[in-house]
Amino acid sequence: MSIDTAKGVLGDATIAELEAGLRGTVVRPDDAGYDEARAVWNGSHDKHPALIVRCTGTADVIRAVEFARSQDLLVAVRGGAHSIAGFSTCDDGIVIDLSPMKGVIVDPARRRVVAQAGVTWGDLDHETQAFGLAVTGGLISSTGISGFTLGGGVGWLLRRHGLSSDNLTAAEVVTADGRVVRADPQEHPELFWALRGGGGNFGVVTSLEFQLHPVGPQVLAGLIVYPVAEARQVLTRWREQLDRMPDELTTVLNLTTAPPLPFLPPEVHGTRVVVLLGMYAGDPSAGEAAVAPLRTLGTPIADLMGPVSYTDMQSMLDPLWEAGAHNYFTSAFIEPSDAALDTVLRRHLTTPTPSSELHMHHLGGAFARVPAEATAFSQRDARVLCNVIARSPDATDFDSHVAWARDTRREIAAHGHGAMYVNFTGDAAEDKVRASYPDAVYERLVRVKDAYDPTNMFRLNxxxxxxxxx
Structure with a gap:
């Protein structure tokens, strides 16, 4: 069967030639597994690619890139497929699906891990924790390691060990012309610099090598729930603690609606609350003193902060973030002034759905000590990252929910420099991308783009x- 694309028609013989050069498989629109293969975690993106190439290794990726170039097809690259902005799928083009590429090799002596690009953080943590090691990973364990790392990588180890991208030591990349290059500080150093914060602009990353750190297996972590009536006090006292917290402690304030969880009183279910989440990435007994001030930000409704396994903390939020819901994220780096906190609280009271939230991520520590010129990630002096989330189970009124998030972001961003975190942004907005990098950094990224993808083959990012x- 021939397949129509935005650029023309792909005939059976052309597709058969592609398949003959693969160890993986090609999924066509008339195949039984097509709808499952094209689905992404974010249900707001319902696209119909012309072909999905499920790659089993780097050779398949090379073949898929060469085919896409020869047929002038729009290219989407899929790893974990959370796809906040829909970049891991497309209409009429080709999806290069890396999800079958699940290899992980841990070198405990060197504290290094090499992982293929289809690995999720749950997969990686499972392997590295066997040796008591970890690297900064996603807050949801089903998140793919690749896109997360290329955009920066904010997680529970951020203040102790920096971003995920700060711990990237090398990457294998298939470029737009089908070459395979290793990017590290010695080989292709400009590409290596750009990969750490510049997103998926420069090629298909097929494997990543990370520096690992001793973490766990037990950490002091969890959450403390406060009533919305005390929200201003909680935010103010949290802000007062920011400069006092040790690097081992990373926290997030989540302004949300209480789900019907058994540890919350029934009368709290469905009401707005402020949830303090945090992890102390050191000796749990030593962390008690660091965590103590967080227990008195207000009058806790529930206090579930205590010793847990690192992998349990990494997957704690998974049940609340199931696949298929409609999601729109947007973000801003801000200074948590009184005016900023007032804006966050006011917008929290207007959230359009129970699962719509505002997250305030505490930065600093190891994250802030990375020299500004060392990576493409450019907001090292920011104190707080605010993530605005519009989320609903289906498409009903979703456009209005997105409008709420955009308006909220606009008001909150006025308390910063206008920069966003590219991983937490559901728009492919050129002006916001441009505002998120200083002029010299952006110009340097353009030079790397010119060198490795001058025709912008990789533009879904x-x-x-x-x-x-x-």
Missing amino acids: QNIRPSAAA
Whole structure:
């Protein structure tokens, strides 16, 4: 069966030639597994690619890239497929699906791990924790390691060990012309610099090597729930603690609606609350003193902060973030002034659905000590990252929920420099991408883009446009 694309028609013989060069499989629109293969975690993106190439290794990725180039197809690259902005799928083009690529090799002596790009953080943590090691990973364990790392990588180890991308020591990349390159501080150093914060602009990353750190198996972590009536006090007291917290402690304030969980009183279910989440990434007994001030930010409704396994903390939020719901994220780096806290609280009281939230991530520590010029991630002096989430179980009124998130972001971003975190942003908005990198950093990213993807083959991302496309 021939397949129509935005650029023309792919005949049976053409597709058969592609398949002959693969160890993986090609999924067509008329195949039984097509709807499952095209689905992404974020249900707000319902796209119909012309082909899905399920790659089993780097050779398959090379073949898929060469095929896409020869047929002038739009390319989407899929890893964990959370796809906040829908970049891991497309209409009429080709999806290069890396999810079958699940290899993980841990070197405990060197404290290094090499993982293929289809690995999720749950997969990686399972392997590295066997040796008592970890690297900063996603807050939801089903998140893919690749896209998360390329955009920066904010997680529970951020203040102790920096971003995920700060711990990237090398990456294997298939470039737009089908070459395979290793990017590290010695080989392709400019590409290596750009991969750490510049997103998926420069090629298909097929494997990543990380520096690991001793973490766990037990950590002091969990959550404390406060009533919305005390929200201003909780935020103010949390802000007062920011500069006093040790690097081992990373916290997030989640302004949300209480779900019907058994540890919450029934009368709290469905009401707005403020949830303090945190992890002390050191000796749990030593963390008690660091966590103590967090227990008195207000009058706790529930206090579930205590010793847990690192992997349990990494997957604690998974049940609340199931696949298929409609999601829109947007974000801003802010200074938590009184005016900023007032804005956050006011917008919290207008959340359009029970699962719509505002997250305030405490930065600093190891994250802030990375030299600004060392990576493409450029907001090292920011104190707080605010993530605005519109989420609903289906498409009903979702456009209005997105409008709420955009308006909220606009008001909150006024308390910062206008920069967003590219992983927490559901728009492919050129102006916001441009505002998120200082001029010199953006110009350097363009030079790397010119060198490795001058035709912008890889443009389904927070796009750095090459000079020829500017």
